[in-house]
Amino acid sequence: MRPVLFTLLLLGLCTPLHAEPLSKSEYRQAQRLFVALGCRACHDFEKSGSTLAGSLDRIGLKLNEEEILRRLQLAPEERDEANKYMPSYQTTPADQLKLLSRFLAARK
Numbered sequence: 001m002r003p004v005l006f007t008l009l010l011l012g013l014c015t016p017l018h019a020e021p022l023s024k025s026e027y028r029q030a031q032r033l034f035v036a037l038g039c040r041a042c043h044d045f046e047k048s049g050s051t052l053a054g055s056l057d058r059i060g061l062k063l064n065e066e067e068i069l070r071r072l073q074l075a076p077e078e079r080d081e082a083n084k085y086m087p088s089y090q091t092t093p094a095d096q097l098k099l100l101s102r103f104l105a106a107r108k
């Protein structure tokens with residue numbers, strides 16, 4: 001195969017695996033959401049916050065954007081033993097949760 005074609009094919013295959021990087025304003029908005037939604041009340045993040053629940057500093061190594069989003073939107077009755085103290089953010093607008101999930105999934 002010609003190298004150019006091969007490179008294009010590789011790029012095409014890799015693109016969906018990488019979430020779009022956040023713009024500066026999206027990044028700031030996500031940081032504000034993280035504070036406003038009270039995540040720090042239970043989670044440690046960038047050396048501030050509580051250690052009640054796990055740190056979210058490198059959560060992107062464990063969960064991807066969709067998995068984090070799903071976790072935030074789980075209804076109370078869908079929660080298992082490990083997650084039962086994690087509040088449900090079902091009533092928070094989905095676009096805000098999506099942005100927050102993208103922001104967290106990039107923490108590696």
Ligand code: HEC
Pocket residue numbers: 034037038039040041042043052053054055056059062063068071072082083084085086087089100104
């Ligand atoms: C009242 C305490 C509390 C608050 C507030 C809270 N969480 Fe959690 N969260 C938990 C607990 C408890 C767990 C399950 C134990 C763990 O994974 O540390 C959890 C789990 C998680 C997980 C899965 C972690 C993993 O390793 O699988 C994510 C992601 C998460 N929380 C994100 C958030 C975000 C984002 C917010 C703010 C929008 C938030 N949490 C607010 C208590 C909380």
